[in-house]
Amino acid sequence: VLHATRQLHTTQQRLAPLPPLPEKGGEVRHGLIPEEFFQFLYPKTGVTGPYVFGTGLLLYLLSKEIYVVNHETVAAICILSVIIYGVKKYGSAVADFADKLNEEKVAAALAVKNEAINSLETAIEEEKKEQWRAEGCSYLFDAKRNNVAMLLETNYRERLLTVYNEVKKRLDYQVAMQNLKRQKEQDHMIQWVEKSVVQSITPQQQKESIAKCILDLKALSKSAQAAV
Amino acid sequence: GPLSAQPLMDVKLGELPAWLITCNFSLQGMLGGVQKAWSSYYNKYINVKRGGPAGISMLLAGYCLLSYGWNYQHISKISFLVSV
Numbered sequence: 001v002l003h004a005t006r007q008l009h010t011t012q013q014r015l016a017p018l019p020p021l022p023e024k025g026g027e028v029r030h031g032l033i034p035e036e037f038f039q040f041l042y043p044k045t046g047v048t049g050p051y052v053f054g055t056g057l058l059l060y061l062l063s064k065e066i067y068v069v070n071h072e073t074v075a076a077i078c079i080l081s082v083i084i085y086g087v088k089k090y091g092s093a094v095a096d097f098a099d100k101l102n103e104e105k106v107a108a109a110l111a112v113k114n115e116a117i118n119s120l121e122t123a124i125e126e127e128k129k130e131q132w133r134a135e136g137c138s139y140l141f142d143a144k145r146n147n148v149a150m151l152l153e154t155n156y157r158e159r160l161l162t163v164y165n166e167v168k169k170r171l172d173y174q175v176a177m178q179n180l181k182r183q184k185e186q187d188h189m190i191q192w193v194e195k196s197v198v199q200s201i202t203p204q205q206q207k208e209s210i211a212k213c214i215l216d217l218k219a220l221s222k223s224a225q226a227a228v
Numbered sequence: 229g230p231l232s233a234q235p236l237m238d239v240k241l242g243e244l245p246a247w248l249i250t251c252n253f254s255l256q257g258m259l260g261g262v263q264k265a266w267s268s269y270y271n272k273y274i275n276v277k278r279g280g281p282a283g284i285s286m287l288l289a290g291y292c293l294l295s296y297g298w299n300y301q302h303i304s305k306i307s308f309l310v311s312v
Contacts, residue, residue, distance in 0.1 A: 025273045028282035032289055067296075068303050071312045087281050095278070102277075 031087075 027035035033050070041049040061067040239247045251257070273283035302308060 021275060021277045023277050025276040025279050025283060028273070028280070028286070031281050031285045034286075065304070066300075068309065070303070070309060072303075091281065095280075099278070 029035060029038060038050050041053070045052070062069070236247075252260070273279070273286065296303075
């Protein structure tokens with residue numbers, strides 16, 4: 001049975017970011033006994049209480065042979081002295097080394113975070129620039145619209161000119177046709193009139209006119225001779 | 229209840245039987261108790277920024293005492309004491 005009504009998170013502090021680690025651990029005296037023990041005995045026995053308690057406990061264990069002194073005791077004393085000497089001498093060096101490692105890790109993480117922030121900021125700048133460029137598109141479209149209008153106007157004018165030329169050609173044709181017709185009528189009429197006139201000259205009239213012309217020529221030649 | 233919610237250090241000596249009754253002695257309960265104890269020790273002495281020798285040395289000392297207690301019978305036998 002799943003306890004669906006049970007609260008999953010009992011405290012408020014499970015969310016990110018995690019609370020930072022405490023700086024120092026619990027206080028421990030002589031590396032083995034927590035401070036709480038000393039504080040617990042302080043009201044009743046003062047400062048020396050826990051040490052007296054420790055001495056009494058040690059003597060009790062030794063005298064009652066609860067702690068047996070044998071070869072292992074000697075070994076334990078040697079090992080403990082070596083360990084304590086080592087910790088006292090190199091403890092701070094090791095601590096500094098560990099701190100340096102930690103610093104490097106933290107610095108690397110911080111560098112990554114700053115890197116990410118910088119890249120995002122540059123991305124924001126680029127984005128703003130792109131937006132500014134997009135505003136310029138309106139000018140581009142205006143220019144293009146003008147181009148298209150110009151093309152349309154030119155085309156319209158060309159077609160207008162074509163229409164005018166075609167209409168003029170047709171009208172010229174009509175005019176030429178009328179002129180030709182009148183010309184032909186005139187020519188035909190002149191020819192007909194000449195032909196009828198020529199036909200109307202009878203042979204008699206022809207002889208009379210020729211005799212008249214000869215007389216006129218003789219008269220003229222006489223006057224001419226006289227003039228010369 | 230409020231008695232089991234306090235840490236063990238805050239329980240008064242007279243209330244200890246009552247606290248023992250409220251304790252959960254099943255396997256899961258025991259494991260949960262061990263887990264809680266270890267996590268509280270870990271977060272107090274080991275999981276800090278600038279720890280010292282205290283965190284592990286207490287564990288080692290506890291291990292020494294425990295193993296001494298387990299081997300006491302064997303150590304205190306006369307045959308063992310004489311042989312070394």
